[in-house]
Amino acid sequence: MTVAPITEADANRVETVADVMARHPKLCHEDSTVGDVRQLFADDHVHAVLIMSGTRLLTVIDRADLGPEAADSAPAARLGRLSGRVTAPTTPADTALQQMIAASRRRLAVAGPDGTLLGLLCLKRSGTGFCSDENVHQRQREHLQ
Structure with missing residues (x-):
């Protein structure tokens, strides 16, 4: 197997939120x-609930919002907010982490500039990085056993 050499552009590339986000979050x-x-x-792994209208993110609900x-019968979309709970896919991952x-x-x-949900940035419990879709699926498989 031949491995392509790392170019200067690759070495200088900043990892963005889009590179590390989970692409298939649970939605309401x-x-x-x-x-x-x-x-x-x-x-206890759920830290935020995303309320959607089609592909558009309406609100992000945290536990403290409840x-x-x-x-229980009230509409959930009235809770939560977007401010401080949404980031752009182009944000550098290190900036988002901090x-x-x-x-x-x-x-x-x-979310994109039009409010379309693109994914969910999930900080690991250790605070050292982000969960991938595979991490989430593995945890779900373990939970079912």
């Missing part, structure tokens, strides 16, 4: 309820 539709979101948060006063650590966030939605 705009008609999801607070009760639906509470069920997702029963899994106050005890919120009725922002997440500073804000004590483990998840950031990745």
Whole structure:
């Protein structure tokens, strides 16, 4: 097997959020309820719930957004926010990592300029890097056993 040499452009390439994001996050539709979101948060690996309208991200819900006063039957799309919970795919991964650590966030939605969801940036519990789709699938397989 022949390995292509690393070019100067490759060596100088900055890894972006798009390079390290999970591309297949769990999603909720705009008609999801607070009760639906509470069920997702029963899994301690779930740190954010993404509410969608088609391909457009409506809101990102954190556990803290679910106050005890919120009725299970209430629309979940009214909770959460996008500000501080979304990043662009072109953001350097190291920059996003530092922002997440500073804000004590483990998840950031990745969206295009038109609001289309592209993926989810998932900070590992260790804080040393990001979970891949394969990491997520492996954890799901282990959970089912």
